[in-house]
Amino acid sequence: MEVIGYGTQDASIDLGPLKFTREPVRAGEIAIQITHCGVCHSDLHQARDDWENTVYPCIPGHEIIGEVIEVGEGVSRFKVGDRAGVGCMVNSCQQCDQCDVGDEQYCTGPKSCTLTYNGPKKPDGTNSYGGYSTGIVVREEFALTIPEKFTSEHAAPILCAGVTTYAPMKYFGLGDGHTLAVAGLGGLGHMAVQIGKALGAKVIALTTSPEKADALKEIGADEIVDVNDDDAMEKHAMSVDLMVNTIPYAHDINPYLQLMKAKSQICVVGNFLGFEELDTATMVFNHVGITGSLIGGVAATQEVLDLCAEHDIRAVTKSIRMDEIGEAFQRMLDENIEFRHVIDMASLRDDDDAAAKAVQVDNPVRGEVVGRA
Template sequence: MARKKPAPLGPLKFERRDVRAGEIGIEISHCGVCHSDLHQARDDWDNTVWPCIPGHEIVGTVTEVGEGVTRFKVGDRAGVGCMVNSCQQCDQCKMGEEQYCSGPKSCTLTYNGPNKPDGSNTYGGYSTAIAVREEFALTIPEAIDSEHAAPILCAGITTYQPMKYFGLKEGMTLGVAGIGGLGHMAVQIGKALGARVVALTTSSEKKDAIAKLGADAVIDIHDEDAMEENAMTLDLMVNTIPYKHDLNPYLALMKPKSQVAVVGNFLGFDDLDTATMVFQHVGVTGSLIGGIADTQEVLDLCGKHGIRPEIEMIRMDEINTAFERMQEEDVRFRHVIDMASLRDDRDAADKAVKVADPERGEVVG
């Protein structure tokens, strides 16, 4: 966990609260490492609640079921993505878009809370266990190993959602900007939906690896000839780049009446070329993860089509190195933490720090 900015992650020992009616308890076996985890742990968005325990690509085994639970039993595999609660009553929730919940409770994120109504912090998947409402737990298809299922719960749904919303289908051309943890899933999902996929990268050394994912074309955006040749050819772009960058070269690739869906950059764009947007009728839109039903849908799609994230397994005590490598774009393409390493790490437990957390129960160190 991160105790404060800009400290590295370190061990924390705490107790989760008891499983309530309508909830399941999960012993976490794997958790993906998302670029959002790095941003949140370093307070890049100026909204981090300390202490911060990241992790929202969670897979594990059900260890307990609360009263009224019908979809899961002890021993089942289950997943938890970016949300653990919402009002379930507002129009957005009723449409299966809990991520946009506008009710009095709103959407509660898996970590960095806050829990409603008391405002206490939520702690994520860089831990050994979690409790979650049954409505926010995902069924893991038998065809997908737990370590490969974990990244689908954020990287998969985040890129699938705009493809579904804008009706990506056979005969259309999809551009994917930024081929990292999210982008490499977008390439595979776009191909499964029948589209021609053009991968856009600033790292020419990635070209062979990206081509192996199934991309029909791989373009280095610094290659002026290739960019000119592909001008006005894309029906939809999923832009996964997680930091400020120049969007204008990408706009030139878009067909009239096309859309650029921004899924990774919360920090804005400078000097956006609105003239191209106006004269080519190009929309720039945002898209936030996806609802629970669509997350299950993309899990099932990945199971059916053999889509798997390319992962590198790490131990929990390697997380700070993983963050550094992710920032340097030195991972192909997603780190996944083996949570058995955390349970086995007695040294980490001995060095744990005490914190008060009334929502989650008495904390011990």
């Protein structure tokens, strides 16, 4: 499959058109013509090598929706013409203890899981290219069924933003009678508010932008707390059972510790850059844990898709053309975003100028789609 993508070959270069070839479909695999792809903050981090692990060329995108255009021998869950999704992974060993319980993101195989772009989670120099492209090939075990209720634009963000926030809620048993706090109210956070409500929790939205209060109430937040308002923070001290912290950069987490009940958890899902200091005294005396969670397994991704369909949960989205990705990245950098950007991939597929200017790059390594025989 000849493919046009948008990516970069260096942290200092803006994304632009690249071309490469996806390998032919094999047994157990499906080929998808991508119609939509969500834009995640991690796409920006990875393209700019903020985590110092990027394998170039980098073609981001892991919130992929498209149409199945070919199926390999033995495929049973999809047929040509079906709509399918691909989230953050395209492969894992499928044999280790973590894979066996549906947590492929924590695969302990030789290369760990293979991410939809940037190759194995433990980088070894090989690469995979993501959804900022016109097509992808993936094993059917890593493809998702998209509920008919969703438009493709609204389904795409659930494949990362949805499952990333749902996974810790599921793990810690969030439900009726619990209080969930959400810190960071961008693409992930606004999904967390809605999912927490669907699971039966009271939801507190923690923000530094109180002007967002009406919009946050519209999506289900029970209370909005301005983190910079000391009185409001004191009023909510020791009231939270679980906090999902989606803030994607290093920040002072200590004020949030004051909100947590005894034996509660703050789950970090967005910040890979660490915290300079931790108020360990509060953690010890109140038995508050700070934990982390990475995306979610394939089964959890399907669960949250179905949950969102059942409860009519929608991401707040803004459709963009592929050539507007630089502006979308800048809005994320400026923290000027109240929605999830979703790329309409027809804008790339029909862009003759992009095809003409596309730079040839190496084909992604075949291992991106290898799974259990």
